[in-house]
Every structure is written in C-alpha cells, then in structure tokens.
Amino acid sequence: MKKLVILIAVIFTGFTFFSCEDSDDKVEEPYLIVKFQFDPNQVRLNNLGQPSGVASGNAAQSPNFNAISAHYFELAPTAFTQLGDGTILYHAPETTEGGAVAIKFNQAIIVGEGEAFLKIPLSQVAQGNYEYVRVSLAYQDYNISIRNNGTDYDGRLTSFVGYNTFINTHTIGSNSFPVNGNRLQGYWAFALNDFPYATSGQAPAGATTVPNPIASTSPIPAGSCVVTGKFNENLIINGNETRDVIITLSLSINKSFEWREVTADGKYEPSIGENVVDMGLRGLIPTYTR
Numbered sequence: 001m002k003k004l005v006i007l008i009a010v011i012f013t014g015f016t017f018f019s020c021e022d023s024d025d026k027v028e029e030p031y032l033i034v035k036f037q038f039d040p041n042q043v044r045l046n047n048l049g050q051p052s053g054v055a056s057g058n059a060a061q062s063p064n065f066n067a068i069s070a071h072y073f074e075l076a077p078t079a080f081t082q083l084g085d086g087t088i089l090y091h092a093p094e095t096t097e098g099g100a101v102a103i104k105f106n107q108a109i110i111v112g113e114g115e116a117f118l119k120i121p122l123s124q125v126a127q128g129n130y131e132y133v134r135v136s137l138a139y140q141d142y143n144i145s146i147r148n149n150g151t152d153y154d155g156r157l158t159s160f161v162g163y164n165t166f167i168n169t170h171t172i173g174s175n176s177f178p179v180n181g182n183r184l185q186g187y188w189a190f191a192l193n194d195f196p197y198a199t200s201g202q203a204p205a206g207a208t209t210v211p212n213p214i215a216s217t218s219p220i221p222a223g224s225c226v227v228t229g230k231f232n233e234n235l236i237i238n239g240n241e242t243r244d245v246i247i248t249l250s251l252s253i254n255k256s257f258e259w260r261e262v263t264a265d266g267k268y269e270p271s272i273g274e275n276v277v278d279m280g281l282r283g284l285i286p287t288y289t290r
Contacts, residue, residue: 032089032125032237033246034073034118036111038065042252045283049213049228058277059266060255063142063157068251069108071162072136072226073118075235077128079214083226086134087126090118095166098182102166103138110139122241130235132214133286135249136226138162140279144257146192147267153195157257159188159279161208161225172198185223188276201276209256209280227251229284243290252283 040062046052054060071092074084093104111117140159145152156172160183167179172191175198186203205223212220212228220226229249237245258278259268268274 030122030241031244032118032120032122033116033244034089035114035116035246035248036068037248037250038068038113038253039250040253042250042254042283042285044252044254044256045209045211045213047209047211048215049211049283052209052282054255054258057261058258059261059264059268060258060278061144061268062253062255063144063257065113065140065142065253066156067110067112067139067141068137069110069139070117070135071103071108071138072134074134075125075128075130076132076134076218076228078131079217081132082218083134083220086132087128087130089120089125092138098166100164100182102164102182103162105139105160105165105167105170108139110141122237122245123239125237127237127239130237131231133229133231133247133249133284134220134226135229135284136162136224137251137281138165138225140281142253142257143193144190144268146190147265147269148271152267153192155190155192157188157190159186159203161185161279161281163221163224185225186279188279190270199270203276203279207277209278209282211252211281211283225280227281227284229286231286231288235288241290245288245290247286247288250285250287251281252285254282256280256282 073090074086074088076086093107094101095104144157164182164184166182169178175191177189185208189200191198210225259274259276262272262274
C-alpha cells in the first residue's frame with residue numbers, strides 16, 4: 001500500500017510538471033487592434049483635406065462624443081491606391097431588406113473612445129508598407145447644446161453618416177425612433193436630456209463633409225463617408241510581429257456639428273428654423289504603436 005501511494009505521488013508530480021510546462025510554452029498571437037479617438041482641437045478640414053472654417057451664415061459646435069461606428073476599414077499602400085484595392089480588414093453586414101443595399105444597423109459594432117473597434121490576428125493582415133488608412137464612418141452618438149426661448153439645454157444626438165442605413169428602431173435614452181426602413185446619409189435624431197422632447201430629421205444630400213486629402217489620385221464615391229488619413233510614418237507589416245500593433249484613428253470633431261443660422265448668435269435653435277447642414281467628421285490622423 002505504501003508503494004502504491006508513492007507511485008501515485010510520483011505520477012501526479014510528473015503530470016503537474018509537464019502540464020505547467022505546456023502552459024508556459026504557449027505564446028499568444030499578436031493582433032492588429034483599431035481604436036478611435038475624438039479631438040476637438042485637431043485641424044478642421046474640408047472634403048479635399050484642406051483647413052476649413054465654418055461657412056458664412058452657418059454656426060457650429062464641437063460635440064461631446066459618446067460612441068461611434070464604422071462599416072469599412074482599409075489600409076492603402078500609396079496615394080494612388082484606389083478605394084477597395086488596398087488591404088480591406090473589415091466590411092460590416094449589409095442588407096437589401098429596405099430596398100437598396102444598406103448598412104445593417106442592428107449588427108453595427110458601436111464603441112466609445114479608446115475601446116477596441118477591431119481586433120484582427122496579424123497573421124491575417126497582408127504584409128506590406130501602408131501609407132494611408134481609409135475608414136467609412138457610419139454612426140455617431142454625441143451630446144450637443146441647443147437653445148429654446150433664450151434658455152440653453154443639453155441633449156443627445158445620433159447621426160447616421162453612412163451611405164445608406166437600414167434601421168429597425170433606434171433609441172436615445174428612453175426615446176424610441178421606429179424607422180423600419182433605409183435612411184440615406186444625413187439622417188439624425190435628437191432628444192433632450194432632462195425634458196420629454198425628441199425629434200428627428202435629415203440633413204441635405206451631399207452636405208456631409210468627408211475629408212479625403214488624396215481625392216485627386218484616389219477619389220471616393222459621392223454620398224459615402226470614407227474618411228482618409230495619412231500615417232506620419234508608414235505602417236509596415238512584415239509577418240514577423242511578436243507584439244500587438246495598435247492603430248489609433250484620431251478624428252477631428254472641431255466644430256463638426258454645423259447648422260444654418262437664423263439668429264446669428266452661435267447657438268443652435270431648431271425651434272426658430274435653424275436646420276442641421278453638416279455632421280461630418282473633420283479629418284483623420286492615424287497613428288500606431290507596437
């Protein structure tokens with residue numbers, strides 16, 4: 001009996017030793033991780049990627065972002081790489097349930113600042129030397145200030161800036177907005193934070209700013225929201241990475257919520273007919289760490 005106990009102890013000790021050794025030998029695969037950052041002080045750009053002020057007769061504010069979603073992400077080697085010819089790492093689900101092809105909102109990945117939007121094994125990323133990032137933004141959720149009868153209120157706005165989005169019902173707090181159909185770029189909804197008021201609307205077609213500094217060599221389709229940004233130093237993927245590569249997409253929200261003024265006071269006052277004209281992000285600066 002004593003010999004049996006010793007034998008069992010020896011077997012158990014050996015099993016434990018080899019199990020720990022197997023665990024220690026495992027190496028976690030490195031990932032490409034994509035995150036968003038919102039910067040109200042980043043340069044404000046126009047559609048051609050040039051610095052731009054607020055149009056005459058309009059006013060704007062820098063919103064306080066809660067969340068964002070994109071439906072397309074691509075790494076492009078050069079300024080001559082046409083949209084779709086780079087390394088496409090994400091394309092969100094689409095549907096024809098509403099008629100024309102549209103982004104399927106109920107399957108969107110929605111994240112806050114600093115949260116991982118994409119996490120892709122680096123082994124699945126094509127090796128290459130990448131100069132540009134292209135990301136098609138689809139949905140924004142942020143806080144803004146509005147004025148009504150001389151009083152300022154805080155509220156929350158959601159805007160759909162993708163080319164076309166199929167929406168069942170979306171919500172802002174306890175407010176529901178049943179759509180059950182497609183909405184083109186520029187659809188928005190708004191609700192006050194502390195009062196029972198909610199509304200929705202549509203910005204003019206083609207009014208959403210989509211900065212593309214390489215428009216002359218690599219244009220984007222009209223009505224899309226494919227924002228383009230250039231790395232300060234090219235991102236090189238060589239297949240020998242042992243650590244995660246984290247790409248941060250810094251988006252300019254510098255006066256990105258813009259409306260047409262009726263009373264020239266810099267206050268958004270929809271009750272007197274001040275209408276939203278632009279909700280586009282105002283530039284993209286991608287950076288990465290290893």
